[in-house]
Amino acid sequence: MCATCGCSGSGAVIQLFPAGHANHEHLSHEHGASHDHGASHDHGASHDHEGPGDADPIPATSAESAERTVLLEQKVLAKNDHLAELNRDWLRQRGVLAVNLMSSPGAGKTTLLERTARELAGKMDISVIEGGQAGVLDARRIRSAGCLVVQINTGAGCHLDAEMVAEGLRVLDPPSGSVVVIENVGNLVCPALFDLGEQARVVLASVTEGDDKPVKYPHMFRRADLVLVSKTDLLPYVDFDSRQHAADVRRSSPSALMLQVSATTGAGMQEWYDWLRRRTPAPQE
């Protein structure tokens, strides 16, 4: 079983879908196997990724005596957090904006990205890391919209982690001045805990899910930088109290920006594009 994501079997599988090509390239990735994070990924100097730990192994003492207590005082997610920081450094040095897009299944992440890719074609360089348990349906949809996309299948895993994203970034090789949207596994619980090294967290909340999600899943909303209320074209047909929803998001995340969008009609999409553009670094020479 994979030590980081808990997924069973062969672990995450990564496939590249070049924009506009019919076939995709298999880059089977034995998640958990010891791939070298240093060189090709260009994470900076030659450090080794085992590190979170920063803490060296404590040698076992010889069979000298009875039980002893060893103080560790170590964060459980230290390894993931360490890898996430390496991703963040790498993105900063390269001049790439990475956004972690999270929501429950069916909130419209892929539809949002399809429209985004189509409307920003030629105006902004966007690529996508697509996370899902199985299948390549979403990657095909994004690729059809004209975007370079890498599919990461987590197997039994319920979220993406920093190690999978490092590998995804290496395969994607995003150019300076571009945007990478990481579409996380549809889930309002687990992805909230795993830092991927992104510069911003975007939570998509569709009006069809109901207005109670910020109250029921506060961890997901607490660290959001942007909350996109999606499917607003359906507001006349569903019982969704926008005012209450906004107030509840505010309680979990006082600093998050909120925007209303409809990827079907295009309403509000320009503000989302502007938000992306404001954060995208200028291409490096």
Added chain:
Amino acid sequence: MHELAITESVVDAVTRRLPGARITCVRLEIGALSGVVADSVRFCFDLVTEGTNLEGARLEITETAGRCHCRVCGVDFEPDGAITLCPCGSIEIKVLAGQELKIASVQVA
């Protein structure tokens, strides 16, 4: 069910720090605002430790309460559940404690 991944990370971290040592007890600290359910970790622990140096180890979890400070009225309070809202109604709060998710210590045979 990210507690499975969390529990895996515990086993991974302990085996890395103490390679080859037989662990008889693991002490974790899980805060009320950490987003991790202690009972779920307990549920996963035996399953995840099977076949490792931690197999058969006792799991002791200290659950720490959440503690927040209100920047508006100045009061320190314990939040109700995961929503950090001051009794005065303010959302301008600073989390002082409760986000811990760490391995405090282990017992080695």
